[in-house]
Amino acid sequence: MTKIAVLDDWQSVAKSSADWSRLLERAEVVFFEEPFKNADAIAKALAGFEIIIAMRERTRFPKELIERLPKLRMIALTGGRTWTMDFGALNARGIVVSHTGGTHSTAATAELALGLLLSAARHIPRADASMRKGEFQGGVPAGEVLEGKTLGVIGLGKIGLKMARYGQALGMRVLAWSQNMTEEKAASAGAKLADKATLLSGSDAISLHLVLSDRTRGIIGPQDLARMKPGAILVNTSRGPLVDEAALVATLRTGKLIAALDVYAQEPLPADHPLRSLPNTVLTPHLGYCSREVYSQFYGDSVENVLAFLDGKPVRVLKGP
Numbered sequence: 001m002t003k004i005a006v007l008d009d010w011q012s013v014a015k016s017s018a019d020w021s022r023l024l025e026r027a028e029v030v031f032f033e034e035p036f037k038n039a040d041a042i043a044k045a046l047a048g049f050e051i052i053i054a055m056r057e058r059t060r061f062p063k064e065l066i067e068r069l070p071k072l073r074m075i076a077l078t079g080g081r082t083w084t085m086d087f088g089a090l091n092a093r094g095i096v097v098s099h100t101g102g103t104h105s106t107a108a109t110a111e112l113a114l115g116l117l118l119s120a121a122r123h124i125p126r127a128d129a130s131m132r133k134g135e136f137q138g139g140v141p142a143g144e145v146l147e148g149k150t151l152g153v154i155g156l157g158k159i160g161l162k163m164a165r166y167g168q169a170l171g172m173r174v175l176a177w178s179q180n181m182t183e184e185k186a187a188s189a190g191a192k193l194a195d196k197a198t199l200l201s202g203s204d205a206i207s208l209h210l211v212l213s214d215r216t217r218g219i220i221g222p223q224d225l226a227r228m229k230p231g232a233i234l235v236n237t238s239r240g241p242l243v244d245e246a247a248l249v250a251t252l253r254t255g256k257l258i259a260a261l262d263v264y265a266q267e268p269l270p271a272d273h274p275l276r277s278l279p280n281t282v283l284t285p286h287l288g289y290c291s292r293e294v295y296s297q298f299y300g301d302s303v304e305n306v307l308a309f310l311d312g313k314p315v316r317v318l319k320g321p
Helices: 039-046 087-093 105-122 124-132 158-169 183-188 196-202 222-227 245-253 292-310
Strands: 002-006 027-031 051-054 074-077 096-098 150-154 173-177 205-208 233-236 258-261 281-283
Touching (some): 096 292, 105 124, 105 158, 105 233, 105 258, 105 292, 150 196, 158 173
Parallel strands (some): 002 027, 002 051, 051 074, 150 173, 150 205, 205 233, 233 258
16 A cells, blocks of 8 residues: 655644545555654655655755655645755656645734734743742733834735734734835735834834745844844744844843744754743744644645545645745
């Protein structure tokens, strides 16, 4: 039978998120619930599989790894795009890549960004920890009211647009910037166009909503962090490499900023990473799209994609990132 690997099911939700029965009649399906330690571990574990169902960008597939998977014929990718696969190597081998829809991904990620903003502004994680230790208000810093403050939104795609509107609902003034932003685009979101430096220096909270690319990698660097207001909150639910992580850690160690992060340069975040021990951080483990509704579509579509491939009629084929 065809061997299928379902990768990076870190929350152990794949089996309950779709009806796998038709696929199990035609293939052996193995669920991997732990992250791989390195490329050698990936190559060893997946060498015998012909089809891989990959969760977004958790496991990377560079050319060197693809060449070590001789039986691989198809990757069923959850989501609509990825920056972690070498499509040149995949296309050269004739390996089919199919993608899925993500109807609820935008709302799920935007809502988490709002949750991180509120959690950072009111120190909710520290308050929760205090309560669970049998304490009360002691040790919990006074929070900040967001109404009347300024929210800077970097990137006004579908998620950034929602975040801008959440800011307005909180009574915040909203500034917007990206490399291709126009006054009309900003105005359509109820925001005011600002240049990057003005947004950084004038915002009480900044939320990143950009696609990771060569142009946006490291778009928030040391000088950008230095421009931010003391006590400002940086929210990142997009991609870790948008921010220079070493510079962010150094800035956080001074106590100048608060970081509310869902994404990191390396995922899973290493257990000894300094971000885990800094008191001025709110951290979630890349949960942006991780909701029941999104998982249901991701895995439901993936089952359809694999069945179509096995029938010789691939659907939702993706040729590049």
